[in-house]
Amino acid sequence: MxxxxxxxxxxxxxxxxxxxxxxxxxxxxxxxxxxxxxxxxxxxxxxxxxxxxxxxxxxxxxxxxxxxxxxxxxxxxxxxxxxxxxxxxxxxxxxxxxxxxxxxxxxxxxxxxxxRSKMWGMAGSTLERVSQRARCPVMIVTRETPGDGDFKNIVAATDLSEQAGCAVAYAGQLARHYKAGLTILNVLESSKIYPSDIRDQIEKTRTRLQGEYGARLEGLKDCSFECAVGDPPMEILDVAQKKKADLVIMAHHSKETDPEKAFLGSTVTKVALNCGCPTMSVNRHFDLRCGMMYDQTGQVVEATSTA
Known part of the structure; x- marks a missing residue:
């Protein structure tokens, strides 16, 4: 692989x-x-x-x-x-x-x-710059990962942007290869939702996740779609812990168009430096060839690296 x-x-x-x-x-x-x-x-x-x-x-x-x-x-x-x-x-x-x-x-x-335990993100670090600009996935490993090396539970965090779809597709490819469980997670920021609307928004988001990604993930034995409300890095870390994830996959700065602003403590870095398992970053440079991984029917297609 x-x-x-x-x-x-x-x-x-x-x-x-x-x-x-x-x-x-x-x-x-x-x-x-x-x-x-x-x-x-x-x-x-x-x-x-x-x-x-x-x-x-x-x-x-x-x-x-x-x-x-x-x-x-x-x-x-x-x-x-x-x-x-x-x-x-x-x-x-x-x-x-x-x-x-x-x-x-x-x-x-x-x-x-x-x-690592004191800092909430590391703006401008080598990790930030490499994960933002690399033309292939970047795996950040900061802690010991016990086990046989296989991925059994993968969490893919998405903000439902076009770029984040590539991270989900890649997560599906890994889940198929390892026969792993896959959780697709979207986090709604609590500051942008009225408390009375939270349950309704969670259900709507789950439905949207299934509609957005269901076809390309069809055939996976253990795949779930979840929505959380709160601060994105904190919620991703919480779900990863609850799911006993051994890999978290994210799109790097999927909505940030200004590369300089992207250095200001990204969600990817915050999660990577505080997560109990490896974190994999997929950015917009890799997105350009992501469509080669799956055809319109959701079947896996071999991707050709151009890094």
């Missing part, structure tokens, strides 16, 4: 959970795995202008190979890449060059890990 995976990683325990998921996927799907580390101003490896000429990049590459040597010896189809630059730019560049169909990332730095 995943042929080329880019694992954007810092060789430390901070990214251990993301690394575990990436190696697991690569082994399961016999994927080509690219271990990528970007050394530069944000990563504490030295000033960018001195990295290439001083041989620091080569030393870090050897450190990467040493750190992951036990896993690398079991993974012959793996390449270690170390480059100097700005993190999000280089991650996106390598993903495009390698035609990746999945990017996996962790919290990336010790500072992010320490602040």
């Amino acid at each position: 995943f042929k080329d995976i880019v694992l954007a990683v810092t060789p430390s325990s901070i990214c251990e959970n993301a690394a575990e998921k990436a190696f697991s996927f690569a082994s399961r799907f016999e994927s080509k795995l690219y271990l990528l580390h970007v050394c530069g101003m944000e990563q504490g490896w030295g000033a960018m202008e001195h990295l290439e000429t001083s041989g620091v990049v080569d030393r870090i590459r050897e450190n990467m190979k040493e750190y992951y040597k036990e896993r690398l010896c079991k993974m012959p189809n793996c390449e270690v890449i170390v480059v100097a630059g700005i993190s999000h730019n280089e991650i996106l560049r390598v993903a495009r060059k390698k035609n990746a169909d999945l990017i996996i990332m962790g919290p990336h730095t010790k500072e992010h890990a320490e602040k």
